[in-house]
Amino acid sequence: MIEHMDVAVFGAGRIGTIHAGNLARHARARLRYVADVNAAAAQTLAERHGARTSSVEDALADPAVRAVMICSSTDTHADLILRAAAAGKAIFCEKPVDLDVERARACAAAVRKTGVTCMIGFQRRFDPTFAALKQRLDAGEIGVPEMLVITSRDPAPPPASYIAHSGGVFKDMLIHDFDIFRWILGGEAVSVHATGGCPGLPDIAAAGDLSHTAVTLRTSTGALCQINTSRRAAYGYDQRFEVLGSRGLLQAGNVRPTQVTAWSEQSISSDKPEAFFLERYRDAYALEIEHFLDALSNGTPVRTTIEDGIKALELAELATQSWREGRALSIA
Amino acid sequence: MIEHMDVAVFGAGRIGTIHAGNLARHARARLRYVADVNAAAAQTLAERHGARTSSVEDALADPAVRAVMICSSTDTHADLILRAAAAGKAIFCEKPVDLDVERARACAAAVRKTGVTCMIGFQRRFDPTFAALKQRLDAGEIGVPEMLVITSRDPAPPPASYIAHSGGVFKDMLIHDFDIFRWILGGEAVSVHATGGCPGLPDIAAAGDLSHTAVTLRTSTGALCQINTSRRAAYGYDQRFEVLGSRGLLQAGNVRPTQVTAWSEQSISSDKPEAFFLERYRDAYALEIEHFLDALSNGTPVRTTIEDGIKALELAELATQSWREGRALSIA
Amino acid sequence: MIEHMDVAVFGAGRIGTIHAGNLARHARARLRYVADVNAAAAQTLAERHGARTSSVEDALADPAVRAVMICSSTDTHADLILRAAAAGKAIFCEKPVDLDVERARACAAAVRKTGVTCMIGFQRRFDPTFAALKQRLDAGEIGVPEMLVITSRDPAPPPASYIAHSGGVFKDMLIHDFDIFRWILGGEAVSVHATGGCPGLPDIAAAGDLSHTAVTLRTSTGALCQINTSRRAAYGYDQRFEVLGSRGLLQAGNVRPTQVTAWSEQSISSDKPEAFFLERYRDAYALEIEHFLDALSNGTPVRTTIEDGIKALELAELATQSWREGRALSIA
Amino acid sequence: MIEHMDVAVFGAGRIGTIHAGNLARHARARLRYVADVNAAAAQTLAERHGARTSSVEDALADPAVRAVMICSSTDTHADLILRAAAAGKAIFCEKPVDLDVERARACAAAVRKTGVTCMIGFQRRFDPTFAALKQRLDAGEIGVPEMLVITSRDPAPPPASYIAHSGGVFKDMLIHDFDIFRWILGGEAVSVHATGGCPGLPDIAAAGDLSHTAVTLRTSTGALCQINTSRRAAYGYDQRFEVLGSRGLLQAGNVRPTQVTAWSEQSISSDKPEAFFLERYRDAYALEIEHFLDALSNGTPVRTTIEDGIKALELAELATQSWREGRALSIA
Structure with missing residues (x-):
């Protein structure tokens, strides 16, 4: 007999819709509530999966709710984490924890104090390609990692209105890449440019x-990381990285929708990468929810903690400062 | 308000389990019954998806059942098609219709007479790569198709006991390839070797x-098809084809589990193809069920009819004869 | 002190020009004479490399000439082989030996009797990709070879006037593929379709x-070979083969002019294959001449003998017969 | 009637041997003298190509000598350039012009004053893949270039003794990459880190x-360049770059010795890149000599001037300073 875990989703936008769908398809979870300031959006999403709409208060007050998924706008994350932690709910929160590092640290303190599980949505770590690379790296296939090169490009820039409230490209976009840096090289940065x-x-x-960035990180062991990003790539969503080790290289490539190759009078061509993150990380989103539910069921730790969220945020803040001041920064 | 369509699955083996799972995850379908001579298998599968076990008789007698999926052993297909057609149920049946062409034709006649929808499980036509290739071919991207080369290899041979009752490699394994031939070249064979x-x-x-086969087909327009198959490929399940047209070539490649590439002292290497058909055609199986349900909902024709099943079977029979007699056969 | 070997080239056309250039660049060879019924062509080619024009008679009469390269039209090959053998010259002859198998056998008999070295220009065996594959196959990398699939397509058909005197596609074009079959599978055919x-x-x-052909060969060990060819491929010269063995697969791909990949709004594209045989086999032509000169210097056997030329010709003749008679042929 | 151009080669080491061979094979050049402090090396190389050994003095004094190729050790370059310019000889000089920027500038001044042709051996610009990419970029295929990522790795580090006199990794190894940066982005750097x-x-x-470096350059138009290099790559010589433009991406990949792909129980694998620069840039070395000779024959400018050599050297010096001082540098 399978026990179902009741979950409330806060935020019925693009990413909330993805997570709600993955919950609904999961054998062990039950989507109970959807809360959103946009009542119509909440209603639509709840109906699709046989759930109910609710306020955040009511959802947190229902003892049947085991976990909440925070998929609302960034400025609400910290408040919802604090309230959910106080209510003793397990938390899944989209990145970033908050645009302000101090507030984010306060959230982490609350999580530690209450002892609730809190997972941050760094879904890339669950991407089958990235995860397989990490596993092979950890198994020693290429020896000690020495240099990481990350290419991270969006297909098209968001509207200017979004940019204005995004916290800047380093917090909004590269925060994922800073997490990849820490995950793959397995150490903390001692310098940032x-x-x-x-x-x-x-x-x-x-x-x-900035629309285009170039970031360089160095770890205490002398390992290097270069990140290049762009808000625009005519050919689609570009998400690659490669890590050089003492005994070889591991490369994580893009995912293509199909394996059709066309040979014409002009060239030999294959599909562009998947269009954007919803497509590229479709499996990753499902797998991170599965990981979250497994962790809750088994009482095991989550792979992407709130501390990981804060570390990535700190790097984003340092990168912003490095760029603004036009200088490389050492990290004490 | 979505109306659910009730479905009974006959056969709780490997492929029945796949189809039942896809039905259960589908927003519009409801798995109502599972029937299998192995009661324990039926029980396990039914429970997993909140369905009930039943006899074939009872399932066919229940007016709530709109469609049946025939996933039992090949020797039961014809009988179940005839009974389901008589009961007015829509039918999804795994290939082949029957090992005997005459019996298969009798099934087709019954389907025509009763007017029920009957779809044969040539799932490859729903594979995203194969389907995209077909769409581009139909759009004229490479002009008129002139030559098709199909490579179709299993990772490892089935046990000898299976071989003995399989109807021979041409009916058991190449039947899919004969369907691809007809689908891609869009014509019927005039000769088989x-x-x-x-x-x-x-x-x-x-x-x-035979463990290894080499088949050549020619259509009335002079287009050629070569099929090469093997029951064993050390590197996994190999499912490729390419079609040469007057203005270019379209190639359908294998699917790899991840996009990791490793550069070592020896070579540059990537993943082998997906292990076997359950992995390779995972998306195709889901998409064919979706197509079947859509056809029922919308009253539109299915893409892979029982006539397609019979045409492929006839080619398999001719190929068997060609091999046994050591000669090329012309088709009147 | 390097001793130079004097060579006469018979035929100043496309392939004679290639061979003369490779001879001229070779440290150990000296191009002494060029003979051609087209005196102007002979003159141009001779001048380019500091050689002299001559008649065939004079070239064969000059004791300084160690070897001749027969690059003239097919109908002259047999006569020139016989005369060169009689004159005791080492012979390099372009394929085919002759369109008539009996005449070709007479040439082989003369070669055997006089004991001169005679190499047939199956340059594909010297292609770096094909030769590396063969070496790895012989080293046992994929176990025992079981199935060979050859794709061989020209970019555009020759003029009808050429077709008329070509001896037919099997002798003119597939003769190379028949040689690859024998070389890779290491056995003789027992059936041809x-x-x-x-x-x-x-x-x-x-x-x-025929413009398009599909050939199937079987060896005494049950190994299979499928060859597909076309006189037209919009995307260029297509020269690939792959061999399945009991432990894996080895694949020989096309060569691209550059390693540029373009990622656009439409697709990801790379170069088409090299345009035609002069480009694709540029290295192979140089390497076969080097092999020929090495064999003469060292008194070692040549890799592609006149017997190989005759075996390939016999297969071409059987294939022609199989097609004309519409039946598979067994080879006693 | 072809007029031959007489050339003297100074330096009979690894790269001098390559250039001498390319000269000897060239229809329009004649290798007249080889000079080297190692008399035996000079003798061997001269003999191989029918040239004579000579002192630098005698070679420069011979009015028949039209051009000199400076392939000796770096510390001799400046002196030889000055003497050759004074003697009115056309000059081909290996990179770098000198480890000292001031001395290099003095050479450039002498070249300008005497009006002799002076080409620096940035052979990468002549690599067929890199040159094709540049041509397509200039034709506007991907719009305006915005970001360049260069990966440049040697297979194994040189001996410590070499390192000590190399001028440091930025002058010794990255000087080529700095030239690629200027060539591809078509602008000068305004900042270096x-x-x-x-x-x-x-x-x-x-x-x-340093064995591993990470360099970031920015141009006045806001275009970015990231260079990552390593003295060691277990998988061979890695020479790739890719440029993102407003309308797409162009990628220059490594060159593999053969096009064999092996499918095994473990993976699908292809050849590693060419072993090192002599193999990777074999064609580039021949093409740059051809370009040099063409420029002399036709009185056209060379593609890689001494000014290019100095610009790359200046960037190498700034990069060295940036690293030593741990800060980003602005360029006035």
Whole structure:
């Protein structure tokens, strides 16, 4: 007899919809409540999966609710984490914890104090390709990792209105890449240098942000990481990294929708990468929910903790400072 | 308000389990009954998805049942098709319709007479890669198709006991490839030549069958098809084809579990293909069920009819004869 | 002190020009004479490399000439082989030995009797990719070879006038593929089936020949070979083969001019294969000349003998017969 | 009637041997003299190509000598350039011009004053893959270039003794990459940041140099360049770059010795990249000599001037300073 775990989803937008669907398809979970300031969106999502709408208060007050998934806008994350922790609910929260590092640290303190499980949505660690690479790296296949090169590009820039409230590209976009850096090289940064530009995207410059960035990190062991990102890639969503080790290289490539190759008078061509993150990380989103539910069932730790969320946020803040001040920063 | 469609699954083995899972995850279907001569298997599968076990008789007698999925052993297919058609149920049946062409034709006649929907499980037509290739071919991307080369290899041979009752490799294994031939070249064969051998697999020779085959088909327009198959491929399940047209080539490649590439002192290497058909055609199995349910909902025709099943079976029979008689056959 | 070997080239056409250039660049060879019925062509080629024009008679009469390269039209091969053998010259002759098997056998007899070295220009065996595959196959990397699939396509058909005197596609084009079959599977055919058509190329049908062929060969050990060829491939010269063994597969791919990959809004694309045989086999032509000169210097046997030429020719003749008679042929 | 151009080669080491061979094979050049402090090496190389040994003095004094190729050790370059310019000879000089920027500038001044042709051996610009990419970039295929990522790794580190006199990794190894940066992005750097480490290679750290580097450059238009290099790559010589433009991406990949792919029980594998620069840039070395000779024959400018050599050297010096001082540098 399988016991179902009741879950409330806060936020019925794009990513909340993904998570609710994965919950609904999961044999062990039951989507109980959907809460959103947009009542119609909450209603639609709840109906699709036989759940009910609710306020955050009511959901947190229901003792049947074992876990909450925080998929609402970034500025609500910290408050919801604090309230959910106080209510003793297990928490899954989308990145970033908060744009302000101090507030994020306060959340982490609350999580530690209450002892609730809290997982941050760094879904890339659950991507089958990235996870397989990590496993082979840990198994020693290429010896000691020495250099990591991350390419991370969105297909098209968000609207200027989004940029203005995003916290800047380092917190909004590269936070995932900073997490990959820590996960793959397995150490903390001792220096950060970040620079960038807005070639061809003056609106982003006008909003005081960068469309293209180039970040360099160094760890205490002398391992290096270069991250290059762009808000625009005509060919789609580009998510690759490769790690050089003392005995070889492991490379994580993009995922293509199909394996069709066309040979024409012009060239030999294959599919572009998956269009954007919802497609590229479709499996990863399902697998991270499965991991979260497994951790709750088995009482095992989650792979991406709130501490990981804070470490990535700190790097994003340092990168922002490095860029603004035009200098490399050492980390004490 | 979504209306659910009740379905009975006959056969709780490997493929029945796949189809039942896809039905259970589908928003519009409801798995109502599972029937199997192995009562324990039926029980396990039914429980997993909140369905009930039943006899075939009872399932067919229940007016709530809209459709049946025939996933039992090949020798039961014809009988179940005839009974389901008589009961007015929509039918999804795994290939082959029957090992005997005459019996298969009788089934088709019954389907025509009763007017029920009957779809044969040629899941490859629903594989995202194969389907995308077909769409591009139909859109004229490479002009007129002139030559099709199919490579179809299993990772390891089935046990000799299976071979003995399989109807022979052409009906058991190549039937899918004969369907691909008809689907891609869009015409019927006017000549068939088949040969083969059992290099390194004497057990299969002893069972009077072939482990490796080489088949050549020609259509009335002069288009050619070569099929090469093997019951054993050390590197996994190999499912590729390529079609040459007057203006280019379209190639359908294997699917790899991950996009990791390893660069070592020896070589640059990537994943082998998916292990076997359950993995390779995982998406295809889900998509064919979706297609079947859509066809029932919308009253539209199915893509893989019982006539397709019979045409493929006829080619399998001709290929068997060609091999046994050591000669090429013309088709009147 | 390096001793130079003097060579005469008979035929100043496309392939004679290639061989003369490779001789001229070779440290150990000296191009002494060029003979051609087209005196201007002979003159141009001779001048380019500091050689002299001559008649065949004079070249064969000059004791300084150690070897001759027969690059003239097919109908002159047999006569020139016989005369060169009689003159005691080492012979390099382009394929085919002759369109008539009996005449070719007479040439082989003369070669055996006089004991001169005679190498046939199956340059594919010297292609770095094909040769590396063969070496790995012989080293046992994939166990025993069981099935060979050859794809061999020209970019565009020759003029109808050429077709008419070509001896037919099996002798003109597939002779190379028959040689690959023997070389890779390491055995002789016990059955041959050939068929074909002229989809979209009615001029070739009108000339009584095939533009597209599909050939199946079987060896005494049960190993199979499928060859598919076309006189037209919009995407260029397609020269691939793959061999399945009991422990894996070895695949020889096309060669691309550059390693540039373009990622666009439409697709990810790379170069088409090399344009035609002069580009694709550029290295192979140089390496076969080097092999020929090495064999002469060292008194070692050549890799592609006149017997190989005759075996391939016999298969071409059987394939022609199989196609004409519409039946599979057993080879006693 | 072809007029031959007489050339003297200074330096009979590894690269001098390559250039001498390419000269000897060239239809329009004649290798006249080889000069080297190692008389035996000069003698061997001269004999191989029918040239004579000579002193630098005598070679420069011979009015028949049209051009000299400076392939001797780096510390001799500046002196030989000055003497050759004074003698009115066309100059081909290996990189770097000199380890000291001031001396290099003095050479450039002498070249300008005497008006002799002077080409620096940045052979990568002549690599067929890199050159094709550049041509497509210039044709506007991907719009405006925005970001360049260069991966440049040697298979194994040089001996410590070499490191000590190399001028440091930025001048010795990355000078090629700095040239690629200028060539591909078509602008000059306005900022440089360089860092690095010696993970696993303590001997290089002990010599005061870096084994692994990470460099970031920015141009006045906001275009970015990241370079990652390593003195060691277990899988061979890694020479790739990719440039992101407003409309797509162009990627230059490694060159593999053969196109064999092996499918085994473990993986699907292909050849590692070419072993090292002599193999990888074999064609590039021949093509740069051809370009040099063409420029002399036609009176056209060379593609890689001494000014290019100095610009790359300046970037190498700035990168060295950036690393030593641990800070990003702005370029006035």
